[in-house]
Amino acid sequence: MSPRENSIEARGLVREFKKGPRAVDGIDLHVGPGEIYGFLGPNGAGKSTTVHMLTTLLPPTAGTATVGGYDVVKEGPQVRKTIGAALQEAALDPYLTGREHLRLQTAMHGITGEERKRRSDELLARVGLTEAADRKIRGYSGGMKRRLDLALALVHGPRILFLDEPTTGLDIQSRTALWDEVGRLAKHEGVTVFLTTQYLEEADVLADRVGIIDHGHIVAEGTPDQLKAEISSNTIEAVPADPEHHGAVAAILERFGAPTTGFGPNSVAVQLPASDGDIAQIVRALDAEGLRIAHLQIHEPTLDDVFLAKTGRHLEGAGDEADQEEPAAT
Amino acid sequence: MQIALLQAATLGRRAVVRTARQPANVIFPLIFPMLLLAVNAGGLKAETQLPGFPTDSFLAFALAVPFVQGALLATVNANVEFARDIQTGFLNRLALTPVRGLVLLIGQLGGLLTIALVQAVFYLVVGVAFGVRLETGVAGALLLLVLEAMIALAFASLGCWAALRTGSTEAVQGLFPVFFVFLFLSSMNIPRNLIETDWFRWVATINPVSYLIEAVRSLVIADWHWETIGLGFAVATAMSLIGFALASHALIGRMART
Numbered sequence: 001m002s003p004r005e006n007s008i009e010a011r012g013l014v015r016e017f018k019k020g021p022r023a024v025d026g027i028d029l030h031v032g033p034g035e036i037y038g039f040l041g042p043n044g045a046g047k048s049t050t051v052h053m054l055t056t057l058l059p060p061t062a063g064t065a066t067v068g069g070y071d072v073v074k075e076g077p078q079v080r081k082t083i084g085a086a087l088q089e090a091a092l093d094p095y096l097t098g099r100e101h102l103r104l105q106t107a108m109h110g111i112t113g114e115e116r117k118r119r120s121d122e123l124l125a126r127v128g129l130t131e132a133a134d135r136k137i138r139g140y141s142g143g144m145k146r147r148l149d150l151a152l153a154l155v156h157g158p159r160i161l162f163l164d165e166p167t168t169g170l171d172i173q174s175r176t177a178l179w180d181e182v183g184r185l186a187k188h189e190g191v192t193v194f195l196t197t198q199y200l201e202e203a204d205v206l207a208d209r210v211g212i213i214d215h216g217h218i219v220a221e222g223t224p225d226q227l228k229a230e231i232s233s234n235t236i237e238a239v240p241a242d243p244e245h246h247g248a249v250a251a252i253l254e255r256f257g258a259p260t261t262g263f264g265p266n267s268v269a270v271q272l273p274a275s276d277g278d279i280a281q282i283v284r285a286l287d288a289e290g291l292r293i294a295h296l297q298i299h300e301p302t303l304d305d306v307f308l309a310k311t312g313r314h315l316e317g318a319g320d321e322a323d324q325e326e327p328a329a330t
Numbered sequence: 331m332q333i334a335l336l337q338a339a340t341l342g343r344r345a346v347v348r349t350a351r352q353p354a355n356v357i358f359p360l361i362f363p364m365l366l367l368a369v370n371a372g373g374l375k376a377e378t379q380l381p382g383f384p385t386d387s388f389l390a391f392a393l394a395v396p397f398v399q400g401a402l403l404a405t406v407n408a409n410v411e412f413a414r415d416i417q418t419g420f421l422n423r424l425a426l427t428p429v430r431g432l433v434l435l436i437g438q439l440g441g442l443l444t445i446a447l448v449q450a451v452f453y454l455v456v457g458v459a460f461g462v463r464l465e466t467g468v469a470g471a472l473l474l475l476v477l478e479a480m481i482a483l484a485f486a487s488l489g490c491w492a493a494l495r496t497g498s499t500e501a502v503q504g505l506f507p508v509f510f511v512f513l514f515l516s517s518m519n520i521p522r523n524l525i526e527t528d529w530f531r532w533v534a535t536i537n538p539v540s541y542l543i544e545a546v547r548s549l550v551i552a553d554w555h556w557e558t559i560g561l562g563f564a565v566a567t568a569m570s571l572i573g574f575a576l577a578s579h580a581l582i583g584r585m586a587r588t
Contacts, residue, residue: 057422077428085426091419095351096344107340108427110333136351152423 005069005082006033006159006192008054012063015049023049025216026063031194031209036186038207039196040303042315046216047196048088051164054194055085068160084158088165090149094138098129098148101137102155109156123151127181143174150181160192161185167202179206200303200315212307219310228301230309235299236282237262237269241292249293252285261308264295337429338437345408345441359403360452363396370395370519380524385551393457394546395518397474398539400449401482402509408442409489409502416497416584425585435574435581439486446482450475462550470549473559477549480566481542485509487573494580516540541565 010029016022024046031037041047052058054067056076065072068082092101102120111119124133127147137145146166153161163182167175183206185191197203203210204224212220212227220227236257240249243266250259253270256278262269279298286293299305307315349355371389378386385391415421424434454471464470493502516539517525525531534540545562548555 055426057425080426080428083426087419087422089419091415091423093344093348093415093420095348100344100347104340104344105423105427107336108424108429110336110428112333112336 006190007031007069008037008065008067008160008192008194010050010054010063010065013050013053013060013065014062015046015053015058016061022061022216024053024060027213027216027218029065029211029218031192033192034186034190035208036182036193036195036206038203038210039194039213040198040200040203040210040307040315041196041213042198045213047198047213048164050213051085051087051162051194051196055083055087055162056080081156082158083160083162084153084156085162086146086149086153086164086166087162088168090145092137092140092145092148095136097134097136098124098140098144099133101148101152105152105155111155119155123154126154127151128177141174143170143177146170146174146178147181150178154185158191160194163193163195165196165198167197167199175202182206198315204303210303212303212310214307214311220306224303227303227306230306233257233272234301235260235269235271235305236279237264237267237295237297237299238286238293239264239267239295241294245291248289249286249291252289252291253282255285256282261312261314263314267295334430334433337433338440341429341434341437342440342444345411345438346444348411349404349407349441349445355407359400359407359449362403363399363453364456366399367392367396374519377520382521382524384521387462387551389457389460390462390551391547392519393453393462393550394543395513396453397450397478397546398481398513398518398543400453401446401478401485402506402513404442404446404449404482405485405489406502406506406509408438408445408486409493409505410499412438412490413493413497413499413502416493417499421584431581431585432578434585435490435577438490439483439574442486443479443482446486447475447479450478457550464550465553466549470554474546474549477545477559477562477566480563480570481546484542484566484569484573487570487577489573491573491576491580494577494584497584512537512539516543518543538565538569 008029008031010027012026012028013024014022014026015024027050039047039050049058053060054065054072056072056079059073067079070078070082072079096104099120102123103116106116106119121130124130127150129144129148129151132140132144137148140148150166166182167178170178179202182193182195186193195202195207207224209221209223210227211218236253238249238253240246246266246268250268253268257270257272260269260271283296304315307313367389370392374392375388377383378388378391454474458464466473489502489505492505496502515530515533516537517534522531522534522540525534541561542565545559548558548562552558
């Protein structure tokens with residue numbers, strides 16, 4: 001198998017919807033074999049539209065893309081044989097059991113006889129659903145549905161896996177379990193994973209490389225460490241005990257660094273110079289003015305800082321400000 | 331070919347299992363047509379005294395109606411579920427597999443056909459239990475089931491088209507009253523030649539549902555009346571072909587995979 005067979009390439013990929021803005025506006029991608037690529041962005045940024053194009057569910061308006069070495073427009077059937085996908089909504093039939101879903105999915109992939117049963121049992125065990133296999137889906141928790149969704153995406157042994165916000169709405173335990181399985185797939189089976197997420201932690205923990213998308217453009221790309229290194233300094237954030245002292249606190253902090261957007265509603269934040277400044281000096285300056293601080297925190301750079309630096313907004317809540325709804329793919 | 335058969339059978343099985351696990355979708359299509367039959371058989375009994383009425387049993391005359399009603403109800407229920415598959419993204423899941431659109435459609439229609447046939451056997455058994463005697467005998471009963479399959483296919487393919495075209499459960503549910511308007515404006519309660527109101531007779535004559543009902547009725551009360559039976563089959567076949575062509579076209583648009 002040539003390395004190209006497990007990779008994803010896109011050049012100038014565009015998707016424009018009728019009477020709508022460009023959901024995806026000329027993105028370039030290269031995802032290498034066995035790599036976990038995190039596609040990070042707020043709601044409506046263009047993540048799902050990109051996934052729909054790469055999985056052949058939606059033809060691009062312009063640009064080219066190959067998945068597993070096959071052109072997504074000209075060689076759709078070959079692409080579909082190569083990939084597995086768990087799309088944003090775990091589209092499961094509430095009246096069928098987990099095992100029946102696997103029977104259906106294996107049949108659709110032309111897997112027959114003993115192999116069909118063996119594969120179903122193996123996947124149910126792998127995602128920890130053996131005991132729940134004969135229960136109807138409507139009795140499954142969100143985490144169980146997501147795990148079944150992952151199992152369904154793997155029935156035909158795909159070389160490339162697309163996961164569209166696989167952990168949205170899951171509790172931390174279910175999320176961690178899914179991360180472990182996805183990590184194992186990439187590390188031990190060499191599966192290339194294209195993962196969209198709006199969770200910073202998910203991209204940080206799981207992805208080898210991260211692409212940050214906003215309004216259909218990739219605004220930053222690299223390993224999480226590379227991206228954070230671009231934001232070379234820490235941020236100090238203070239919340240005045242008396243909200244009326246907001247201006248006074250801001251004036252003092254701005255002596256030590258450039259103002260930036262804080263996380264809290266009444267917080268003041270500045271980005272410290274590379275030397276990190278002298279925290280003791282900041283505290284002394286605030287104290288000298290008699291300003292009481294309810295909360296003082298130093299943040300190391302995060303992917304959110306990268307997003308903030310590139311777009312001027314925090315990732316959390318950015319989707320609410322997005323002026324476009326991500327259109328349905330079909 | 332073998333794989334296509336497996337795929338279609340699995341999809342059909344899913345449609346049957348899903349319906350069977352929703353009691354409302356099983357009980358209502360069985361009970362409602364029977365209740366309506368009981369009410370009509372009691373209330374319209376005097377119609378048999380009309381000169382030229384083809385039978386002295388209104389129950390036997392009206393037994394044809396549940397067959398068409400049942401096919402309609404099964405169609406609406408199954409296609410609401412199909413539209414839900416589109417809304418929830420289940421169709422996208424299928425679109426990402428190698429399954430061909432035609433196989434998907436055949437599987438969906440096959441499941442619906444099975445449900446309609448089970449219902450038809452129920453209506454037939456209830457009718458016979460209440461004293462209806464099939465003039466065409468056992469062979470007629472078997473042909474009746476074949477005709478019922480064709481009628482179900484006709485409505486089902488049109489319902490499939492609506493589901494695929496709109497992708498909306500509400501739109502498919504909205505078909506229910508439309509279908510029933512066709513049913514009530516047919517010869518369901520009186521032979522066309524005995525309808526006195528001109529406009530109603532004209533509407534019943536151009537209404538394809540009349541020919542479906544009359545073919546079923548013919549097998550129950552009129553011995554082998556090939557012209558009526560043939561016309562029923564022809565109308566059902568034409569509706570099926572039109573519906574299937576429309577549904578296939580809509581499916582291509584809906585599964586717009588490259």
